[in-house]
Amino acid sequence: MEPMIKIENLTKKFKNNTIFSDINAEVHKGEVISLLGPSGAGKSTFLRCINMLGEPTSGKILLDGKDLVTSSEKELIQLRTHIGMVFQSFNLFENKTVIDNITLAPIKVKGMSKEDAEEKAHELLKTVGLDDKADVYPDSLSGGQAQRIAIVRALAMDPEVILFDEPTSALDPEKVGEVLSVMQDLAKKDMTMIIVTHEMEFAKNVSDQIWFMDEGKIQEKQAPEDFFANPKTANAQRFLSKMI
């Protein structure tokens, strides 16, 4: 089966500082990938390159065979609609109510009618138990609520894949569970996901694959049970010994 996302020789440098180099990786439909690694390993930078929020210095990112790196501004907008993203700090639009946060892109980008977009938004909100928050502004939500709504906002575009950039790092410990359970539900429904996370338990239970990133490379790609039981590289062993 052709991979949904294929990353070829991806390199990112800031001036003379190499963040990561020559990364090759593939993601297949329905896969859940957890991207682990020590802080500063370049995980978030790598993730942000996948939808071109950060521009890679060289290499290719193919989504269903189309290269995002060399695509025009217009093509890029089109390709991005297939890639959802959930941010560490939620990034809900502060000037819009919850419902408008969710329906903005479906209406403006996909040309959906307001009624259809809102109906769909309410359905999605019900699945995360937040339909009663439809008309409030983001500043009155708790972190856990905001992040669940951010996930709903990404889902409203029917993406093929969702990128999660440390989705629970900014949450109070007691709110982490509610966000992880939403993500777990998505995994069960075969949503393709790439997750940068420090939640080892979650990565172990939910992922199909663990990518371990350190020193600007993906050093290991393994099934979670293998990775956690037998990390191959010394870097991964050191990382796990600190985390668990």
Next chain:
Amino acid sequence: MKNKMKHSVLITMLLMIATLFVTAFTVPSVQASASDTSLQQIKQKGYIVMGTAPDYPPYEFIGKDNGTSKVYGADIELGKAIAKDMGVKLKVKSMGFDSLLVALQTKKVDMVIAGMNETPQRAKSVDFSKTYFSSGMSLVLSSSDKKIKSYKDLQGKTVGAQIGSVQYDSVKKGIKNINLKGMENINDLILALKSGKIEAIPLDTAVAQAYAAHNPGLKIIDAKMPGQENLNKIAFFKGATSLENAANKTIDKVNKDNLYNKKFVPEAAKHITNNKSQSQLETMWQYKSFFISGIEDTMIISVVSVFFGIILGVIFALMRLSHNLLLHSIAVCYIEFIRGTPQLVQIMFIYFGLGTVVNVPALTSGIIAISINSGAYVAEIIRGGINSISDGQSEAALSLGLSKKQSMQYIVLPQAFKNIWPALGNELVTLIKDSSLASVIGVGELMYQMRAVQADTYLGVAPIAVIMIIYFVITFTISRIMKHLEGKISHGTND
């Protein structure tokens, strides 16, 4: 990269300024070389534009006519006679005395009749007609003054005179140790004299008489200064010989019959208002139409300039934030140049400078200059507002497939505007206050109307107080409205 960018910005800026100066200095020589078709041009137009500074009764002053303000005076009667002899209509354009010759050189006006005397300096830049009226120099003093008997007693005294006037120059040159205060406006001089800030004002005798007659507590004496006979002449664009000759014919006729003294001055005197019997408040009320039309112009300037200022501000803020080096450089030059030059100078440059290329009316010039000025300040406010929005907001928008433009339009700018609302309110209030600067080019806004009322009523302080209150009411109302709207746009989620 950074250094290179700075360099190109600097170079662009220098080029811009260089172009500005080259344009400014080449224009007059081009015009001077044209052959003289001045009279023919006037006849084709069907009207002749006379420039004057209407704070000089009885020569020229603003009077009321059925509630609307109009320029009257003996010089205006002369202008009418000249226009009539040429078979065209007369249009009168008012401005500060200082600006008259510039207006003539930049062809804003066809002739200047403003009780003006010929001086060697002035003769370098314009041509003068024959003398149509002569009058001497007098000194306006406080009636209690016993010491000053003639110009000789002015030594060591504080004396006020109108900037650009013959009296100013002759007193400055002819009297040693004089502490000379120049002011643009005769009403200001009279006020200064009444409040004891200056001890004497050298003025044209006819003008001095008019002012003294309307201001109790003042007296006039002959200055007795040799060579101070004021020969009033008409100024023309240099080389406009045919026009000058036509006017000289009329002047000959006028002089032969002594029409100026016999007919023009009495005609003008009819319009000099006499307000002595009324209280100042009643007088101000009578002039309400002046103030209302001033408010109208002030509001037109402010509203239109704010509108364009915000549009320009958004454009230049986005340009300055753009990664395109050219757009960025243009925006930086514009913003820095405008913020680094006085608004008064910009207004005059647009009116007189741009006026050499296309003929722009004073009100439009004022609006253009103030919009451009405001645009630079608003651009910086908006840039600050955009920078205050976290990158996460636009990243989230882009990740959903919105374009950069949509992200700006729906997410970043609305939030930026909310944040900068108070700063924009301040800018609007500043703009309303600064619109008073447009009075220098003769825009009939509040400041200008205040001058007109001063000149007409010989009241110094009351008109100032009136417009001060008007300005305050306008700005206070506007800042209240902005506050109210601020509460509305910041969504009310306090729970």
